[in-house]
Amino acid sequence: MRGKLGAITDMVRSGVAPAALIADQAETAIVEAPNLAGLDEVDEIPPVEQIEATACEYERAADQARGTDRGERAAKKVLDRLPAGTYGTWRVCRTPSSR
Structure with missing residues (x-):
């Protein structure tokens, strides 16, 4: 919206005082x-x-961090779909969001 308004303003200014646009750029x-x-x-x-x-x-540390992030997202995707409960030695539970 702001870009369109600026373009319209420039069109009006170019018809009224075209030299003013050039002076603005020269400054x-x-x-x-x-x-x-x-x-x-x-x-x-x-x-x-x-x-x-x-x-x-x-570069090595950044690659390792990206790999860790990908692995975390993949695991979270699976765990987020599970209902709360105990799965083997792991317990999945839900905590209410503070948002």
Whole structure:
């Protein structure tokens, strides 16, 4: 809705004062983003080998977490369909939601 309203406003403005639209675009300046707090300075950057090892470990951990999430969702799907009761050594129970 907001996008359509903006387009309609621009159409009206282009008929009334077309130069105003160009002036609005010309005033937009590119601003360089400041350095984020906590980033290492050039002389503090660890060796490339350490960065590669850390990136590899991060990727392995992220893959493992995704696999765990998939397994959890698959198990929850099965358990959510079961009525409350004892199944082997496991007890399935329902607790009321606080929502």
